[in-house]
Amino acid sequence: xxxxxxxxxxxxxxxxxxxxxxxxxxxxxxxxxxxxxxxxxxxxxxxxxxxxxxxxxxxxxxxxxxxxxxxxxxxxxxxxxxxxxxxxxxxxxxxxxxxxxxxxxxxxxxxxxxxxxxxxxxxxxxxxxxxxxxxxxxxxxxxxxxxxxxxxxxxxxxxxxxxxxxxxxxxxxxxxxxxxxxxxxxxxxxxxxx
Ligand code: GTP
Ligand code: MG
Numbered sequence: 517x518x519x520x521x522x523x524x525x526x527x528x529x530x531x532x533x534x535x536x537x538x539x540x541x542x543x544x545x546x547x548x549x550x551x552x553x554x555x556x557x558x559x560x561x562x563x564x565x566x567x568x569x570x571x572x573x574x575x576x577x578x579x580x581x582x583x584x585x586x587x588x589x590x591x592x593x594x595x596x597x598x599x600x601x602x603x604x605x606x607x608x609x610x611x612x613x614x615x616x617x618x619x620x621x622x623x624x625x626x627x628x629x630x631x632x633x634x635x636x637x638x639x640x641x642x643x644x645x646x647x648x649x650x651x652x653x654x655x656x657x658x659x660x661x662x663x664x665x666x667x668x669x670x671x672x673x674x675x676x677x678x679x680x681x682x683x684x685x686x687x688x689x690x691x692x693x694x695x696x697x698x699x700x701x702x703x704x705x706x707x708x709x710x
Contacts, residue, residue: 517704517705518584519560519701519704519705520560520561521584522560522581522583523582524565524579525581525587526580527579527580528577528578528579528610529577529578529606530606531609531613532613534578534610534614534617536617537587537617537620537621538587539582539585539586539587540586540587540622540708541586541587541588541589541622541623542586542587542589542622542623542624542625542704542708543589543623543624543625544589544590544625545625545626545627545641546593546628546641546657547593547594547627547628547629547637547638548573548574548592548593548595549570549573549574549593549596550593550628550629550657551658552575552590552593553566553567553574553590554657554692555625555627555657555691555700558691558697559697559700559701559704560581560583565581566579566581566590572593572596572598573592573593573596573598575590575591575592575593576592576607578590578591578592578610578614579591586708589614591611592607592610592611594607594637594641615644615648621650622707622708623650623651623652623653623704623707623708624641624645624650624651624652624653625653625655625704626638626641626645626652626653626654627654627655627657628654628656629656629657629658630657630658630659630661630662630667630671630674630689631661631670633673633674634674634677634678638677639678642654642678642679651707652684653685653687653700653703653704653707654674654678654687655686655687655689656671656674657689658692659689659695660690660692660693660695671686685703687699687703
């Protein structure tokens with residue numbers, strides 16, 4: 517599969533708009549501000565394909581990007597406290613509906629912060645992927661913010677907290693520097709072949 521061909525196709529803000537899947541789907545999920553949109557840009561070598569912001573809560577719609585026979589889906593992040601109840605409810609319904617299309621999602625990419633222990637929401641997301649039988653790749657992003665000596669212990673903590681087994685893929689990554697890009701592309705391509 518090619519990673520040089522990608523275009524934005526649609527953004528959905530309410531759950532009733534979500535279309536049934538037409539092609540394979542890879543979804544990028546994780547805490548707000550963890551770098552989901554940045555990671556998508558890095559993988560496809562594009563600066564502004566997915567919108568990025570230093571302020572959490574940048575992505576508020578479910579955004580579909582069409583690649584080579586597969587859709588890449590950028591989700592609004594979870595765990596961002598400074599939003600109204602109405603907005604949180606909208607988000608909840610949107611996510612519920614998106615993930616109800618379960619079985620139809622070919623791969624979940626769970627992005628966590630390499631600096632920190634995964635949050636309770638990260639664990640919930642991981643459990644959802646496991647429970648639904650959806651294959652999952654975990655990415656530890658913002659690797660550039662770690663000292664070399666912190667990398668191994670942090671990755672071990674992430675593996676332990678998310679209860680990853682030896683066969684579960686954890687990719688250390690930096691959307692800023694591009695570290696881990698080849699490993700991530702290999703993991704994505706490997707899953708799509710199945
Ligand atoms: P929401 O859309 O709010 O859910 O956030 P997001 O997960 O899409 O995060 P986004 O890509 O918008 O990035 C958030 C901030 O983190 C931006 O200021 C990015 O430049 C920064 N960022 C993302 N990835 C990295 C990384 O690997 N290293 C560093 N140093 N900064 C990063
Ligand atoms: Mg985003």
